[in-house]
Amino acid sequence: MAEKPMAQAAARGNTIVNVYADRVEIVSGWQGQHTERIPHRSIADVRVRGLVNCTLTISTNEGRVYRLEHMALPDANEIRAAIGHQKRKAGLYG
Amino acid sequence: MRRTGLTIAVILALVMLLPQAAFAKTTIADVKVAVDTVWVIVTACLVLFMQAGFAMLEVGFSRMKNVGSVVAKILANMGIGLVVFWAFGFAIAFGTGNAVFGTEGWFTSAAPGEVDKVFAGLSWTEVPLGAKFLFEVAFALVSLAIVWGTMLERTKFAVYCVFAVVFAGFIYPTVGHWIWGGGWLSGLGMQDFAGSTVVHLQGAVAALAGTLLLGPRLGKYDDEGRPRTIPGHNMPLAVLGVIILWIGWWGFNPGSTMAAVGAPFAYIALTTNLAAGAGVLGAMVASYLHRRIIDVGMLGNGALAALVAITASCAFVAPWASIVIGFVAAVVMYATYIFVERLRVDDPLGAIASHGMGGVWGTLSTGLFATPQLVKEIGVGDPGLFYGGGLHQLGVQALGILAAGGFTFATSYIVFAILKATIGLRVKPHQELDGLDVSEHGVYGYAESLVATDEYREAVTLDSGGREG
Numbered sequence: 001m002a003e004k005p006m007a008q009a010a011a012r013g014n015t016i017v018n019v020y021a022d023r024v025e026i027v028s029g030w031q032g033q034h035t036e037r038i039p040h041r042s043i044a045d046v047r048v049r050g051l052v053n054c055t056l057t058i059s060t061n062e063g064r065v066y067r068l069e070h071m072a073l074p075d076a077n078e079i080r081a082a083i084g085h086q087k088r089k090a091g092l093y094g
Numbered sequence: 095m096r097r098t099g100l101t102i103a104v105i106l107a108l109v110m111l112l113p114q115a116a117f118a119k120t121t122i123a124d125v126k127v128a129v130d131t132v133w134v135i136v137t138a139c140l141v142l143f144m145q146a147g148f149a150m151l152e153v154g155f156s157r158m159k160n161v162g163s164v165v166a167k168i169l170a171n172m173g174i175g176l177v178v179f180w181a182f183g184f185a186i187a188f189g190t191g192n193a194v195f196g197t198e199g200w201f202t203s204a205a206p207g208e209v210d211k212v213f214a215g216l217s218w219t220e221v222p223l224g225a226k227f228l229f230e231v232a233f234a235l236v237s238l239a240i241v242w243g244t245m246l247e248r249t250k251f252a253v254y255c256v257f258a259v260v261f262a263g264f265i266y267p268t269v270g271h272w273i274w275g276g277g278w279l280s281g282l283g284m285q286d287f288a289g290s291t292v293v294h295l296q297g298a299v300a301a302l303a304g305t306l307l308l309g310p311r312l313g314k315y316d317d318e319g320r321p322r323t324i325p326g327h328n329m330p331l332a333v334l335g336v337i338i339l340w341i342g343w344w345g346f347n348p349g350s351t352m353a354a355v356g357a358p359f360a361y362i363a364l365t366t367n368l369a370a371g372a373g374v375l376g377a378m379v380a381s382y383l384h385r386r387i388i389d390v391g392m393l394g395n396g397a398l399a400a401l402v403a404i405t406a407s408c409a410f411v412a413p414w415a416s417i418v419i420g421f422v423a424a425v426v427m428y429a430t431y432i433f434v435e436r437l438r439v440d441d442p443l444g445a446i447a448s449h450g451m452g453g454v455w456g457t458l459s460t461g462l463f464a465t466p467q468l469v470k471e472i473g474v475g476d477p478g479l480f481y482g483g484g485l486h487q488l489g490v491q492a493l494g495i496l497a498a499g500g501f502t503f504a505t506s507y508i509v510f511a512i513l514k515a516t517i518g519l520r521v522k523p524h525q526e527l528d529g530l531d532v533s534e535h536g537v538y539g540y541a542e543s544l545v546a547t548d549e550y551r552e553a554v555t556l557d558s559g560g561r562e563g
Contacts, residue, residue: 005524008522008523008524009522009523010309010312010520010522010523010526012309013315014312014313014315016312016523029317030313030315030316030317030322031313051515052307052511052514052515053307053514070309072514072515072518072519072520073514073515073516073518074515074516074517074518075518075520
């Protein structure tokens with residue numbers, strides 16, 4: 001049975017962000033053919049900018065930055081909160 | 095025997111005398127109002143029936159997993175639109191007030207004998223207030239239905255409900271007042287007989303605002319940004335929708351005379367239908383020249399674009415001009431559809447092209463083709479450019495498009511932006527992929543195609559298989 005994400009949101013250009021217990025997956029591409037997996041322990045920072053067409057920025061410890069544009073504010077906040085919750089739960093935030 | 099004969103004679107006398115007594119006080123004016131009222135109510139029914147056309151059109155162009163949400167949305171919008179327009183919209187649109195808003199007649203009420211004073215915007219027609227309201231609310235519902243054609247298959251149901259309140263209660267009536275209710279555009283002599291701008295352009299512009307914030311359906315554009323076709327599940331249903339809308343237009347345009355006695359409704363029906371026919375031909379030619387096929391969806395949209403275009407000008411133009419207007423509307427619609435799709439604006443129905451550009455072209459077309467004789471008969475504005483009227487009427491029409499379009503876009507964008515920042519416009523991706531029927535309404539439109547509904551049959555089949563084995 002497929003794992004159910006804790007939080008999910010759509011961003012610009014066929015991009016879907018899924019938050020799971022241990023990782024974030026960014027699915028992109030016309031047929032969802034590209035999947036980027038980011039373990040929570042690798043996430044350094046998550047920010048939401050804007051009110052209407054929001055940009056969710058996920059920065060990793062390796063220096064990679066994922067910018068997900070044109071998101072609805074409630075969706076972006078939900079993703080940020082879910083990542084924050086999982087990191088706190090795992091003791092990954094100091 | 096004698097008693098029976100007397101009884102029969104008395105009854106016959108009563109039968110002969112009573113109608114005379116009943117009609118003794120009925121004047122020709124009363125009969126005219128009655129006939130006009132019947133006409134308005136019948137045409138209001140035809141316009142309301144257009145909701146069935148929109149439902150079938152949208153269902154046909156949707157995928158099977160979303161058809162239940164389409165019909166649920168149509169019903170919800172009819173309910174909300176009716177109540178809100180009754181409470182606020184009708185007063186803003188047609189109530190006596192200033193050049194921008196009506197300020198009297200809230201909850202569609204007026205003291206006996208003061209209806210014309212309270213609703214000055216519709217005092218030119220003698221039908222009762224109830225008939226006026228029912229006819230106008232059917233128009234408001236059509237405009238609202240157009241908004242959602244572009245936002246199919248990915249919008250939250252709550253968004254439909256909240257926006258319907260604002261659109262039917264404020265946005266649509268405000269522009270309605272400007273053009274039909276004695277507002278500032280009506281003062282300038284803008285010609286929009288049945289609502290190319292008021293109804294169709296407004297709906298399409300609000301749809302554009304919503305779609306820009308909503309974004310395309312998942313999978314609509316490929317990795318290079320090229321649009322991919324997401325075919326609807328049932329073309330015959332979509333075409334049925336177009337034909338229902340076409341028939342509905344028999345109420346939409348001819349009914350806008352809001353009178354039968356002495357009104358040119360048959361002439362208006364003629365121009366309306368000629369334009370629609372030319373629209374089908376225009377779309378056929380454009381489709382064949384562009385892709386070497388006759389696209390069924392485009393034929394339907396060609397008819398709709400032509401009907402939208404002739405809506406403003408149906409009472410002002412000659413039959414030959416209605417054919418030109420319809421044909422050009424379809425070609426413009428086709429080009430706009432391709433253009434809009436390349437701009438990454440996902441419009442499953444082509445509502446922006448058919449209702450938006452159809453509305454723009456139709457509104458401008460009266461400034462070109464309005465004949466002096468018909469303008470004199472209707473008593474609004476000036477003749478068009480091609481009949482020696484100069485550029486004045488064309489300028490007024492263009493100003494009306496800019497003002498109505500600008501106001502509707504700005505207010506709709508603000509409302510959709512607030513909704514996006516608070517509750518969000520889109521459903522979750524997994525809901526979009528599973529379909530809105532099951533995620534938003536808990537039931538499939540076509541349950542038997544998507545889930546097993548006849549488990550008894552399966553059990554019997556297995557049993558008999560076992561026996562045979």
